[in-house]
Amino acid sequence: MRCATGGAPSSRNHRASLIQKAIAEDIMIHYRRLSVFGLALLSLVEAYAAIARPEMAMKQGLPAESPTIVPRDGITSAENTRAPRDRWVPPDVDTIPPPAAPSISCSLPDVISRTGTQIQDLVHNLDRFSATEIIEHENVDRSGNLLRPDIHKFNYVFSLKEGSDGYLNAEELRSRDINPNQSPDDVVTANMPSGVLVFHPSYVTNFRMSCEGLGNWRDQSAWQIRFEERPDCACNMSVIIIGGKTYNVRFRGIAWILADSYQLVHMEMDLAEAIPKIRLRLYHQVFEYRFVSFPKSDAGFWLPLSVGLYMDFRGHRFYRRHTYVDFKLFSINVQQQMRRLR
Helix, strand or coil: CCECCCCCCCCHHHHHCCCCCCECCCEEEEECEEECCEEECCCECCCCECCCCHHHHCCCCCCCCCCEECCHHHCCCCCCCCCHHHCCCCCCHHHCCCCCECCCCCCHHHHHHHHHHHHHHHHHHHCCEEEEEEEEEEEECCCCCECCCEEEEEEEEEEEEECCCCCEEEEEEECCCCCCCCCHHHEEEECHHHHHHHHCCCCHHHEEEEEEEEEEECCEEEEEEEEEECCCCCCCCEEEEECCEEEEECEEEEEEEECCCCCEEEEEEEECCCEHHHCEEEEEEEEEEEEEEEHHHCEEEEEEEEEEEEEEECCEEEEEEEEEEEEEEECCCHHHHHHHHC
16 A cells, blocks of 8 residues: 555554444444445444435435525524533524625525535545544533543544445544443544535435525635425434434534535534433534645645534533544555455
């Protein structure tokens, strides 16, 4: 295996250590897929996660060719999920104002189509990289103060492999086990980069979307797109597994997509509805993407930079951030590496 960054190749035995062996026996939060035999909720963190096929995730009678396009007020807002003690959490996505130039015409079908093409490129590019993953976990005290962070670092490989039918299989490998009994707050989070699939052509049909107009993201013109998972979707993009029981999580969110390149650069999500059975009151996510250049290979790609989670459930309140750094570009794709490891 040859790295474009010039790093020394790892031995096969060392690469084999990237296989994640931990079994999630307590709580595991991960994105899921639907297998041809039905819903596959796998307990092995390194196993193939499940992401729903559009035609199986929709009830009969609903269109599958495109997302539901609705006006801004056509996407319902959840009840206010912020309380005074939630000052450690970013604002609810429904409080984010429309852009300053809403009068500029926005063709939502065109934005979705062009963004979908870029997301397909991202999925392809993820198959060619390894990275260093840094997981920072901070519990929150009763006053809403973040406590001292618990930090873990891993060698990390994440792959989204598109099959012949157009649907995706996700797999992530880490350099050492994440045992739920040793994981911060006994919570394992997995496959976090999969959030980008909101705009993938195979899955965008699971959402209702509206374009709020041309705004700005860090001094760059960006389309501001609001979305919400359909309440009639049989399989949500995210689930929480507690003690072997599975709870579907439905999100609403907002995304910033660069107007000149249609690259997704920032996305935030909140719960569309709480889950009283597990006292899930708050679940906010923040996704960041950036352009990563590789001078020695004359290449550059848009890749995930970080995923942040803010959660309040079952009496647990914490902030967790997955950050990805030190990307390495391989001359063979990740799927080939994974097959060799097996």
